[in-house]
Amino acid sequence: MDLAHPTAPPAHAADASATLRLTGSVLRPLTLSLDALRAYPAVTSAPFDLRCYTTQRFIRTIEPYRGVLLTELLGDAGLRCEAHGDFKRMVFVASGHDGYAVPFTWHELFNTPVGKQVIVAYECGGAPLAEEDGAPVLFSGADLVPAPRHVKRLARIDVRVLAP
Structure with a gap:
């Protein structure tokens, strides 16, 4: 158990490539294995169609x-606001091991329905996802x-406060 934050699941020493790190403007940086992610309350997504931008091929899911809400992970890490209103200028950059990165804003995650549908998935169709599955x-x-x-092999979520 994380002594700095007793409700956080324990971080496991797992293969570094299958480990997610939450870094940046957080009170408690987290390093989470797939097993640690499974210890959080689970949510599921609806099936979806995905168009691969590399191959231009449609993938029907x-x-x-099944996974954990990104907002749940951010809540456990705690957002560090050093000045009044810092949270309004926060961005969250999700990066994969291949360098692919996507942004979210605080308003988007915590002030719109988007936040209730951004998940870090560890399972698909009832079967655990392995590193080989992304x-x-x-x-x-x-x-x-x-x-x-859609970021496969998610490596890091970096929390940044944009300059005013």
């Missing part, structure tokens, strides 16, 4: 993802086109 996967189910913010 008939099985839902785990963990970040998925934004509220986006009109899901592919641009």
